[in-house]
Amino acid sequence: MAAWARAVRGLLLDISGVLYDSGGDGGVPIAGSVEAVRRIKASGLKLRFCTNETQATREKFVKKLQGMGFDISVAEVTAPAPAACRILKERSLRPHLLVHNDLVPEFAEIDKTNPNCVVIGDAAENFTYANLNEAFRVLIGMEKPVLISLGRGRYYKETDGLKLDVGAYMKALEYACDVQAEVVGKPAKMFFESALAEMGVPPQQAIMIGDDIVNDVGGAQRCGMRALQVRTGKYSHE
Amino acid sequence: MAAWARAVRGLLLDISGVLYDSGGDGGVPIAGSVEAVRRIKASGLKLRFCTNETQATREKFVKKLQGMGFDISVAEVTAPAPAACRILKERSLRPHLLVHNDLVPEFAEIDKTNPNCVVIGDAAENFTYANLNEAFRVLIGMEKPVLISLGRGRYYKETDGLKLDVGAYMKALEYACDVQAEVVGKPAKMFFESALAEMGVPPQQAIMIGDDIVNDVGGAQRCGMRALQVRTGKYSHE
Incomplete structure (x- = not known):
């Protein structure tokens, strides 16, 4: 050894x-x-x-x-979610969430009124056309857009095949708003x-x-x- | 003057x-x-x-x-669509289409069996989670992924607000598959x-x-x- x-x-x-x-x-x-x-x-x-x-x-x-x-x-x-919550509190950020429904309780104690940042996670079925446009509009409407991403994975494997991971959607928003996401997580x-x-x-x-x-x-x-x-x-x- | x-x-x-x-x-x-x-x-x-x-x-x-x-x-x-069709024919490419339903007739004469490339346009409501995963799987399954994008716009304005354009979704697929799209269109x-x-x-x-x-x-x-x-x-x- x-x-x-x-x-x-x-x-x-x-x-x-x-x-x-x-x-x-x-x-x-x-x-x-x-x-x-x-x-x-x-x-x-x-x-x-x-x-x-x-x-x-x-x-x-x-x-x-x-x-x-x-x-x-x-x-x-x-x-990533608890780590993101620490950052949100430290910087007085109020997130618009684009995450999986089942992750929302992790943000229960975070003020989400009048958002001044977007937090994106692996939202899976919540990655609808409408939800992505909504997150984009919130972001592009900020003077200085803040995008926090819970990971930057490209894809992962589920039992029924490969799925796009949060990183792909993060890239879409980064490109549309000309910002760089802050990645929390590996x-x-x-x-x-x-x-x-x-x-x-x-x-x-x-x-x-x-x-x-x-x-x-x-x-x-x-x-x-x-x-x-x-x-x-x-x-x-x- | x-x-x-x-x-x-x-x-x-x-x-x-x-x-x-x-x-x-x-x-x-x-x-x-x-x-x-x-x-x-x-x-x-x-x-x-x-x-x-x-x-x-x-x-x-x-x-x-x-x-x-x-x-x-x-x-x-x-x-872009007629320009893309010329390229598909020249290079014997058979597309998997991720485009708006109303654009599909432009590709009527193109062989779409057993796809060896993905063509992405502004699919709007067709940019569902399932459709994006499907295009991703086709692409990642190729030995040398070919992604053709009908434009690379970030967003556009509709009467009810800003919408993400094809470029954002192109970036998502580029990132997930580690490829660079060939852009047809401005x-x-x-x-x-x-x-x-x-x-x-x-x-x-x-x-x-x-x-x-x-x-x-x-x-x-x-x-x-x-x-x-x-x-x-x-x-x-x-």
Whole structure:
């Protein structure tokens, strides 16, 4: 075993495409992943789940995973919506939300009157023509448009096939309004750093495990972590 | 009158935002524009309508404008769909179409079986979550994705407000598939050149008149034309 491997004290685990494949039916666990989480926890390694999932509150999402047999709790999950809420409060931003209905409760305590920014997440079926135009109009109507994106993923795999992720819609709004989105979630450095802080492990002693070469592997490496890419989820040889 | 102005022999006129404001109700002519077209034609100047309009066949679009009182015929209109059809035929491309229902007849003679490219236009209400995912899957499934976009406009103004244009959705697909779209329509040089050729007027003797600083004015200038920006349509002081 190499010296760096012996020094590893913490793991960051992506969820979608690593632990389970999502889908309209709730999704299905990936073979061996329930047992893998159990073994990691038994090994004494610190573990944190680091997801860009924004189709549900963490509560709802974790309940689903528990139902599949995963040993996981809300307190172990680092996700974009709570991180975005911190930013909104710090900067007195009042969001117009273009997110999945099931994510809305995460923003319950945030003032949303007279919006001065747009927050976009993986809204899935809420990415209608009307909703995109609405978010665009709010944004273009601002003197200085502020767009906050919960991730910048290109696409992900569900049980019934590939789906466009929030990053594609973020790009549409960026282009239409000539702005650059502020990304909360992977691959933002701050997002990984906050997950590491919550584990109390420095980047040199942590490994990120994910299926996304850019958002999981690249993002973690830029923070000084090592990263492993699994061959499940959206992994492709190219 | 300046020497260059005396030398002008032809005008290219944008339509949406210049001659009329579009909208769900069919739109309304902009004050003075019906008379302006009549006077240009009476002056002996050559005139060509140069539009990125892709929400209807040229036939249907021209009929609507005639109904508003404009002196315009199908043969006078340069539009992206016929230009795209020429490219599809030349390169034996079979498109998956993500366009407005009313534009589909322009592609009637094109083989659309077993698609090896995606053609995107201003699909408006057809820009559903399902349709965008479908176009994305076709594209990402190709060994070398080919995306042809009928324009690259950011947004346009309808009677009930601003709407995202094809360029925003083009960017979403470009990002998701890591490809660069080939743009047919303004501001593509070939598009202006073909309109000039149809008038038989060299660029130095032509003026483009439009409301879009990038697609009308910038595009025309890069072809060696002069251009005028009107203060109607999506014009904004910024």
